[in-house]
Amino acid sequence: MEEVRERTISLPRIGEPAPAFEVATTQGVLKLEDFKGAWLILFSHPADFTPVCTTEFIAFAEIYPELQKRGVQLLGLSVDSVSSHIAWVRNIEEKTGVRIPFPIIADLSKEVSLAYGMIHPGQSKTETVRCVFIIDPNQIIRTILYYPLTTGRNMDEILRIIAALQTTDKNAVATPANWRPGDMVVVPPPNTQEMAEERLKQGYECVDWYLCKKKLQAK
Amino acid sequence: MACISPDGKPTESGTKTLSALKSGLGSAEEIAKSTGLPLFRVRSGLRELTQAGLANQKGDTYELSSRGVELLGTLSN
Missing domain, CATH: 3.30.1020.10 (Antioxidant, Horf6; Chain A, domain2)
Structure with missing residues (x-):
């Protein structure tokens, strides 16, 4: 417990390079540098097969085409296993018809969760809270959003931030x-x-x- | 493994990547454009194929190894 508290003190900050990682995902082993040149939304969810997370995954899948048009990739994360992620996304597709097109990190060791400050012991000692890190093509953190376990994220706001950041950079x-x-x-x-x-x-x-x-x- | 199944056979994305290498495409960007796979998956896949000895890396580009050529040959038979 003390170790988690200590290690989460050093949170990544806007304007700083995103912490590097090499992780198992539902689409193979991925490194942060694999996303270089593209915008990346790295987001965490508390756990697979939970209701609010399921609504969020469906919502992320719905904005995926718009994100693709804007050159943005999505990368989910929780401390569940790859097998759990696979079972969950298959269940979502079977029950709702929505295919989850983006990879999901299986952060069983919590390495990425701790590096990005995704575990907030006051909320949960084992699950990640709902974080969103918007990382630019140079792999600099441009936006950080944190939501509590009980509040699903607003996709309109995420799209709005992406549009705003890209407008700022371009103009x-x-x-x-x-x-x-x-x-x-x-x-x-x-x-x-x-x-x-x-x-x-x-x-x-x-x-x-x-x-x-x-x-x-x-x- | 995303490009190679546990039985040693390339997956669909692995086969696409190997075929692109065979056609002479060498960079991850070229392969992503030609296969329609996302660039991050091509980069990850090329790393995996290289580690498996099916491709060789030369700087920022890749080429099919002799084992890669052999494997692709068995798939088309």
Whole structure:
């Protein structure tokens, strides 16, 4: 118990390289570096054959085509075995008709769970909480979400974050609260007084010099 | 193992990867494009095929080993 608490203190952080791994999955042995060049959503679930996780897996499978269009791969994880994962995804397909197209890590040793801070002993000493790590093509962590065991994740928010991050990278802009693709984006704040004054003449929609928005050109 | 079954026979994705190597494709990116397999699976599969002695790695590219050629030959018979 003490060991788990101590080892979970060092959590990965946004902007840092994602911890490397080499793990058994439902699609063979995979390394983090196998995903280099693609966006990756690494997410953990508490356990196979549990109700909320089953609804989440179906929901992840439903957004999978949209993620593929955006160059994003999905990788699930729990501390169950490969055999358990296989039995569960087969059961999901048999009962609901939904095929789970992405690999799932069998983290029996908890190596990945501990490296990514997925076990929160206050919630469960043995199961991973519902984590989402969005990792960019350079394998830098760009977003971290944690949900408690009792709350299923919101797929719209995950898609929204992916769209926002990709928009930011492509256009060097930020995205405001509740932003959706197609909405106006936030122009980075100016660094000098001269830039602040020029900004007000550039046709942006400005509340003041530090908060200006613009429409992105449709491509 | 994702590319090789416990009985030593290549799986469907393993056969696709070996066939792509036989056709002269050498990089993981080329093989992923030609087979339709996700790039991460091709990278993992090439690692597995190399460890099994069915492919040889030269820098960032791969080629079929003589054992790989032999195995593919038995599959087409």
